[in-house]
Amino acid sequence: MKLRFGKKAEDLEMSFLDHLEALRWHIIRSLAAVLVFAVIAFLNKHFIFDTVFLGPYHPDFWTYRQFCTLGKLMGSTDPCIKDMGFTLINTEMAGQFNQHLSMSLTVGVVLAFPYASWELWKFLRPALTGNEIKYSRGIIGASSLLFFIGILFGYFCITPVTIQFLGSYRISEAFENKITIGDYIDTITMTTLSIAITFELPMVVYFLSKAGILTPPIMREYRRHAIVFILILAAIITPTTDMLTMTLVALPFYLLYEASISVAYVVTRNRRRKQKKEEDEDSIS
Secondary structure: OEEEOOOOOOOOEEEHHHHHHHHHHHHHHHHHHHHHHHHHHHHOHHHHHHHHHOHHHOOOOHHHHHHHHHHHHOOOOOOOOOOOOOEEEOOOOOHHHHHHHHHHHHHHHHHOHHHHHHHHHHHHHHHOOHHHHHHHHHHHHHHHHHHHHHHHHHHHHHHHHHHHHHHHOOOOOOOOOEEEHHHHHHHHHHHHHHHHHHOOHHHHHHHHHHOOOOOHHHHHHOHHHHHHHHHHHHHHHOOOOOHHHHHHHHHHHHHHHHHHHHHHHHHHHHHHHHHHHHHHHHHHO
């Protein structure tokens, strides 16, 4: 079976196996990029681990200092963190080495995200029209930007609050909190990456709007439901009863939802204009 695949379909025919071969090389190059960044991270162990991953473990972390300043301005008596309430331990012979490898791979995946997205775009590009190629370039840049904004927001805003609360939480003073480095790193990684993925909401809305599944009226109609969901999500992400912290977490997600409505509006408007133009051309012909 032959499949036509390309911007100039009349000049190019690719079989199904040819598509698989092309996809295989795009995947290989993406994995190579991940490996390169992972090796760089592995060789910079002290910066990646001591500065980045262990940052939220120190009471003088940037986020804690900002909350301290904000608490003092609001009249709180003792808003500053002096002790994290837990210690980090290693319980396996190869535990630290394995975490070093895992940590380096995670950093490699994060840093290679824009390149991997570009490789995916290169694979899909031959099947796109001129206008679609033009707009898709912007989508790759926007998705990468949103991803890294999500990484920063998750790392500096959500992760420190989560670690500080869960790490210092005690059901009894008889129990000490000694957290394995694997559990600590997994908490940072999963929390930060989950926020980064959530920040891709405008991109998801873009494609759903392109397909005609989502429209601005639908999203406006369910705005109240979205706000309730965002507040519940903020309460889950920030395991604390502090309303200020929950509000600071919920606000960016609400702004993302409003931005997604704008994205849906623009996409729907352009799609309707294109359909009207095609109908007019058909009526003339």
